[in-house]
Amino acid sequence: MxxxxxxxxxxxxxxxxxxxxxAFDSNWxxxxxxxxxxxxxxxxxxxxxxxxxxxxxxxxxIHLALKYFGVGPGDYVFCSDLTFxxxxxxxxxxxxxxxxxxxxxxxxxxxxxxxxxAFEWAKNENKMPKAVIIVDLYGQSADYDAxxxxxxxxxxxxxxDAAEALGASYKGKKCGSFGHIGIFSFNGNKIIxxxxxxxxxxxxxxxxxxxxxWATQSREPAKHYEHKEVGYNYRMSNICAGIGRGxxxxxxxxxxxxxxxxxxYINSLKDFPIEFIPIPDNSxxxxxxxxxxxxxxxxxxxxxxxxxxxxxxxxxxxxxxxxSLQPLFNESGFFSHSEKEFVGERLFKLGVxxxxxxxxxxxxxxxxxxxxxxxxxx
Ligand SMILES: *Cc1c(COP(=O)(O)O)cnc(C)c1O
Numbered sequence: 001m002x003x004x005x006x007x008x009x010x011x012x013x014x015x016x017x018x019x020x021x022x023a024f025d026s027n028w029x030x031x032x033x034x035x036x037x038x039x040x041x042x043x044x045x046x047x048x049x050x051x052x053x054x055x056x057x058x059x060x061x062i063h064l065a066l067k068y069f070g071v072g073p074g075d076y077v078f079c080s081d082l083t084f085x086x087x088x089x090x091x092x093x094x095x096x097x098x099x100x101x102x103x104x105x106x107x108x109x110x111x112x113x114x115x116x117x118a119f120e121w122a123k124n125e126n127k128m129p130k131a132v133i134i135v136d137l138y139g140q141s142a143d144y145d146a147x148x149x150x151x152x153x154x155x156x157x158x159x160x161d162a163a164e165a166l167g168a169s170y171k172g173k174k175c176g177s178f179g180h181i182g183i184f185s186f187n188g189n190k191i192i193x194x195x196x197x198x199x200x201x202x203x204x205x206x207x208x209x210x211x212x213x214w215a216t217q218s219r220e221p222a223k224h225y226e227h228k229e230v231g232y233n234y235r236m237s238n239i240c241a242g243i244g245r246g247x248x249x250x251x252x253x254x255x256x257x258x259x260x261x262x263x264x265y266i267n268s269l270k271d272f273p274i275e276f277i278p279i280p281d282n283s284x285x286x287x288x289x290x291x292x293x294x295x296x297x298x299x300x301x302x303x304x305x306x307x308x309x310x311x312x313x314x315x316x317x318x319x320x321x322x323x324s325l326q327p328l329f330n331e332s333g334f335f336s337h338s339e340k341e342f343v344g345e346r347l348f349k350l351g352v353x354x355x356x357x358x359x360x361x362x363x364x365x366x367x368x369x370x371x372x373x374x375x376x377x378x
Contacts, residue, residue: 001312001313002312002313002364002367003313004313004314004315005313005314005315005355005357005360005364005367005368006315006355006357007189007289007315007316007317007353007354007355007356007357008189008190008191008288008289008355008356008357009188009189009357009359010188010189010193010195011254011357011358011359012246012247013246013247013249013250014246015245015246015249016242016243016245016246016247017246018246019035019241019242019243019245019246020239020242020243022034022035022242023035023238023239023242028238029237029238029239030237030238031056031233031235031236031237031238032235032238033238033241034238035238035239035241035242035244035245036054036235036236036237036238036241038241038245039052039054039199039236039241039242039244039245039248040052040053040054040199042245042248043166043184043199043201043244043248044201046166046167046174046248046251047166047174047175047176047177047182047201048173048174048177049176049177049182049201049202049203050202050203050205051201051202051203051204051205051208052199052200052201052208053199053200053201053208053211053212053215054197054198054199054235054236054241054244055197055198055199055200055215055234055235055236056196056197056198056233056234056235056236056237057086057185057187057196057197057198057234058086058161058163058183058184058185058186058187058197058198058199059086059089059090059185059198060198060215060232060234061181061183061184061185061198061199061200062086062087062090062133062159062161062183063090063093063094063232063234064200064211064214064215064232064234065131065159065181065183065200065211066090066091066093066094066096066130066131066159067094067211067214068181068207068210068211069130069131069157069159070130071091071094071096071130071131072094072095072096073094073095073096074095074096074097075094075096075097075129075130076096076097076098076099076122076127076128076129076130076333077091077096077097077098077099077129077130077131077132077133078098078099078100078101078115078118078129078131078132078133078156079091079098079099079100079101079132079133079135079323080100080101080103080109080110080133080134080135080137080142080161081100081101081102081103081322081323081324081334081344082102082103082108082109082135082137082319082320082322082323082343082344082347082348083135083137083161083320083323084163084320085323085326085328086163086185087133087135087161087163087323088100088133088323088329091133092328096130097332097333098323098329098332098333099118099122099127099129099332099333099334099335100322100323100324100329100332100333100334100335101114101115101118101334101335102114102322102334102335102336102337102342102343102344103137103337103343103344103347104143104337104343105278105337105343106143106278106280107137107140107141107142107143107278107280107283108137108138108140108277108278108343108347109134109135109136109137109140109141109142109143110134110135110142110143110147111337111343112143112146112147112150113337113338114335114336114337115132115147115150115151115335116150117335118333118335119150119153119154119156121333121335122154123154128154128156129156130156130157131156131157131158131159132151132156132157132158132159133158133159133161134147134158134159134160134161134178134179135161135163135164136160136161136162136164136165136168136175137164137320138164138277138285138288138289138291138353139164139165139167139168139191139258139285139286139287139288139289140165140168140277140279140283140285141165141168141169141170141175141178141283141284141285142170142178143170143280144170144178145171148178157179157180157181158178158179158180159179159180159181159182159183160175160176160177160178160179160181160182160183161183162175162176162182162183162184163183163184163185163187163190163198164185164190164191164286164288164289165286165288166184166190166191166192166251166286167191167251167252167254167255167286168283168284168285168286169283169284170282170283170284171282171283175286176201177201180202180204180207181200181201181202181204181207182200182201182202183198183199183200183201184198184199184201185197185198186198186199186240186244186247190288191251191254191255191258191286191288191358192244192247192248192251192254193243193244193247194236194240194241194243194244194247195240195243196240197236197240197241197244198236199236213231214229214230214231214232214234215231215232215233215234215235216231216233216234216235217231217232217233218230218231218232219231253358254286254358255286255287257358257359257360258286258287258288258290258356258358259285259287261287261290261356261358261360261365262276262287262290262356264362264365264369265290265292265354265365265369268365268366268369268373269292269369269372269373269376272373272376272377273295273298274292274293274294274295274376275292275293276290276291276292276293277290277291277293277351287356288356289353289354289356290353290354290356291319291351291352291353291354292305292351292352292354292372293347293350293351293352294350294351294352295350296346296349296350298350300375300376300378302318302349302350302351302352303318304375305352305372305375305376306318306352308371308372308374308375309355309368309371309372311371312367312368312371314355314367314368314371315355316352316353316354316355317352317353318348318351318352318353319347319348319351319352319353320348321348322342322344322345322348324344325345325348354368354372355368
């Protein structure tokens with residue numbers, strides 16, 4: 001059997017070792033150093049934000065952002081429902097209450113209608129959230145022209161969870177730059193990786209300064225290690241930042257190969273009654289994962305496709321299980337796109353994330369689409 005094909009494996013660009021070597025040569029084997037500073041600058045330049053803070057994970061970034069907005073015990077935070085648990089676990093770290101907002105069919109991201117309903121509820125119940133976490137799912141931007149005015153109207157700050165969306169844009173503006181604070185992840189499966197890591201970006205220098213302080217164990221400026229506040233060990237290692245710098249160099253090439261992969265799937269499977277994650281005219285995806293969607297009346301189910309691919313030693317996955325359907329969050333609030341329609345649940349029940357690694361070759365793609373075609377045609 002051929003070598004296993006993974007969903008989205010790491011893809012080295014070639015220069016990673018050069019930056020790692022520089023870290024060794026200068027003996028900065030620590031959670032600070034030139035690579036960390038440069039990586040922060042380079043991501044900010046790319047995204048068009050003024051300040052960056054490199055961290056040990058994207059989840060750490062969301063945690064610090066929530067803390068910055070004063071989220072504490074008993075508070076409320078709105079969050080996209082169709083996402084990975086890393087988006088909302090930090091709400092629980094702060095002993096606050098998540099309220100989940102359904103997806104819309106057009107972008108698969110946060111539904112403006114559901115968000116408006118949630119705010120009306122919060123106003124009536126006196127449960128205004130301290131922040132709204134908006135996710136850019138699978139590298140696809142949320143509809144910010146619809147979502148941001150609603151949050152502004154109620155005076156609630158936005159955290160953009162662009163963990164999956166580095167390189168994507170909406171109306172020409174890069175994902176990660178829409179909230180007061182934006183977050184990226186460089187976990188092993190993301191479009192670029194530092195093996196594990198994350199970054200916060202913002203135009204608010206004071207906010208970045210405060211979060212950098214918390215991320216460094218809240219060390220007061222004193223020789224004897226003075227502490228007035230709880231702190232965290234959340235900084236990124238200079239070695240990992242070196243990997244990130246090498247990875248970032250060919251981000252655009254990665255996006256291009258991922259786009260070709262999506263086009264290949266759409267083309268090869270065009271005779272079957274399936275859809276793909278939509279990309280609205282006003283937005284450019286980074287094509288992190290291509291997701292196909294079966295019809296609700298189809299006899300073939302996602303797990304049939306996933307099982308068939310597994311027989312060929314190929315990894316594929318269902319769409320994220322909505323947070324409101326997770327046992328961990330069964331007490332949490334939830335607002336659906338419409339009274340009749342829970343969009344995220346439909347996407348979960350009918351979607352399959354297809355292998356989308358930027359190194360996939362045509363032989364592998366042909367094998368994948370052959371197996372899917374066999375299953376769909378059966
Ligand atoms: C990966 C991911 C995170 C968490 O990032 P880590 O770096 O793994 O902590 C958060 N939100 C979304 C949407 C993600 O995909």
